[in-house]
Amino acid sequence: MTNEEILSGGALGRKELITLLNSKNENKLRLFKKAAAIKKQHVRDTVFFRGLIEFSNICRKNCFYCGIRSGNTHVNRYDLSDDEILHAASFAHENNFGSVVLQSGENNSTEFIHRIENLLKAIGKLSGQKLRVTLSLGEQEKETYRRWFESGAHRYLLRIESSSPSLYKKLHPDNENHRFEKRCRCLVDLKETGYQTGTGVMIGLPFQTIGDLADDLLFMKDFDVDMVGMGPYIEHGHTPLYRFRNLLMSREERFELTLKMIAVLRILMKDINIASATALQAIDRSGREKALMVGANVIMPNITPGHYRNDYKLYQDKPCTDDQAEDFISCLKARIALSGNSVAYGEWGDSVHYLSRS
Ligand code: SAH
Ligand code: SF4
Numbered sequence: 001m002t003n004e005e006i007l008s009g010g011a012l013g014r015k016e017l018i019t020l021l022n023s024k025n026e027n028k029l030r031l032f033k034k035a036a037a038i039k040k041q042h043v044r045d046t047v048f049f050r051g052l053i054e055f056s057n058i059c060r061k062n063c064f065y066c067g068i069r070s071g072n073t074h075v076n077r078y079d080l081s082d083d084e085i086l087h088a089a090s091f092a093h094e095n096n097f098g099s100v101v102l103q104s105g106e107n108n109s110t111e112f113i114h115r116i117e118n119l120l121k122a123i124g125k126l127s128g129q130k131l132r133v134t135l136s137l138g139e140q141e142k143e144t145y146r147r148w149f150e151s152g153a154h155r156y157l158l159r160i161e162s163s164s165p166s167l168y169k170k171l172h173p174d175n176e177n178h179r180f181e182k183r184c185r186c187l188v189d190l191k192e193t194g195y196q197t198g199t200g201v202m203i204g205l206p207f208q209t210i211g212d213l214a215d216d217l218l219f220m221k222d223f224d225v226d227m228v229g230m231g232p233y234i235e236h237g238h239t240p241l242y243r244f245r246n247l248l249m250s251r252e253e254r255f256e257l258t259l260k261m262i263a264v265l266r267i268l269m270k271d272i273n274i275a276s277a278t279a280l281q282a283i284d285r286s287g288r289e290k291a292l293m294v295g296a297n298v299i300m301p302n303i304t305p306g307h308y309r310n311d312y313k314l315y316q317d318k319p320c321t322d323d324q325a326e327d328f329i330s331c332l333k334a335r336i337a338l339s340g341n342s343v344a345y346g347e348w349g350d351s352v353h354y355l356s357r358s
Contacts, residue, residue, distance in 0.1 A: 003027040007034045012268055017214035020264045021257070028260065035263035035295040042270040043297050047341045048349030050134060050275075051092030051100040051303040054312040055080040059105025061138070061178065063161075064171050065202065067236035067313045068105055074238050076311045080304075082119060088303045089123045089131060095329060096345040099132040101157070101300055106138030113144050120151035132348045134198075139182055142189040149193050156190045157229055158183070159200040163219035164212045171205065171241070187223060196354040198227030198273075203261055204254030205233045206244035213261060221268055226354035227298070228265060231277025232258045234315035255283045259294050266295030271352040273298050282317045289339040297341075298349065301332055 003023055006016045007030060023031050039045070056079040057068040068075055080088075085102070092100045100123070102116070116137065123133055134155035135148060145156070162168050165180045172178035190197045201216045220228055232254035235245050248254070262274055276296035280287030288299055302309060312318070336343055 003030060007031065007267075014211070014214050014218060017217055017264060017268075018210050020267075021210050021213055021260050023260065028256075031260065031263050031267075032294045035266040036293060038266055038270050039295050039297060043273075043352055045341045046297065046344045046349075047292060047336055048099065048273070048298050048344055048347065049092075049097040050298060050300045050349075051088065051095075051097045052103060052278075052300040053080075053085055053088045053100055054103050054302070054304045054309070055085050056104040056107070057312050058107060060108070061106050062173050063178070064173070064240040065205070065233060065236070065315075067239060067315055069239065070105075072238045075313075078308050078311050080308065082115070082122070084305055085119060086122055086126060088305065090126055091303055093127040093131050097131070097301075098345070098347050098349055099134065100303075101134040101136055103136040103157075108140055108144070113140075113147065116148055117151040120148060120153055124152045130346070132350075139186045142193065145186075145189055145193045145195070149195060153195070155196040155198065155227065157198040157200070157227065158186055158190065159202075159229065160184070160187065160216075160219065162201055162205065162208065162212060163216045164208075167205070167207055167212055170207055191223075194358075196226040196273075196351050197223075198229060198275075199223065199225050200228050200230035200275075200277075202233035203230060203258045204249055206241060206247040213257070217261070217265055217268055220265065224353075224357065225269075225272060226351035226357070227273040227275065228269075229275035229277055229298075229300075230258065230261060230265075231279035232283060234279055234282055234317065236313070236315045251283045255280065255287060259291060262291050262296050263294040269353065271356065273349065273351040273353075275300060278302065278319065279315065281319045282315065286335060289335050292336065292339045292341050299332070299336070301329060 001010055020031055058077050058079055059068055059070050062069045062071045089100050123131055133153045135153045136157040168180040235242050274296045275298040276288040276291035280291055
């Protein structure tokens, strides 16, 4: 089938997805146009803000790609105080964001589990239950997911990183802490607990093929996810994967491929929430706004207190503006308006897909 035939509503199997992901020039523009039209029709030209609070870079895991992996001794480890976290959440509430994301390295201690429960309750209280909370705290027991859900978290982001078990193995140490099956199990547990469940992958990893990426999209479709956050893989000097940097495509190519992944996903899963990843901005200053034009509908402004942002370096060149969050937000709003979208203030921005599936 030609690109045109596929885009005019043909079935989207692995072969067709690969054709779309390989599209260039006019075919690529046609793909982007189609994704933008579907976005407008199913989730409007509206962007939801999620204030991202990266509250700790302490992690018990050792993923080969990540700059804050436990084995990296060059990291200045931090853990925000509860007051600092609640202050950031208040900022999001006062600026009518509707929602925040609490993200950190992975920790499964009893103390941590209690702490998150208390923070969730406190955020509910300070916002009169108006602020929705998404958690991105890695793999946990189902009981933990249930406790956090009952304390007020209703969305969870857990990227599968790659849906190919063999590629997943190349990206992680071979031990009980890093099993592909466990990560899949966690996604099932999250869904069964009732969360709006989000996943995602890194794009442009060493050893990754276009076929792998097509399989990633099919994984999201088969799993029937509510939200996706995916972005380019960006190398980090103090990680084991860095030695394969000569296998990588250029950053610009990874950027383009990420836009195509977002566009194809929008066509495949019309009513889900798709986040425009921060890593896009590390390659192109207006990268996140470009993603909004081809299908993404969520942006996660970083509202972590400025002096910690430098230490949450998952990858090299992670943008960490020194602006006060307030200045930064007004600049972001202007750039979003330029992309033809408008920000939905004070709305939770639940995934339309989730609302119709439940
Ligand atoms: N510890 C949690 C959440 C924080 S990490 C977890 O792993 O789920 C959040 C995401 O950062 C990961 O899911 C991964 O996809 C992304 N990430 C890590 N290192 C990266 C890199 N070098 N380039 C791009 N994204 C990266
Ligand atoms: Fe830890 Fe997440 Fe980084 Fe893996 S990706 S090392 S779990 S912070």
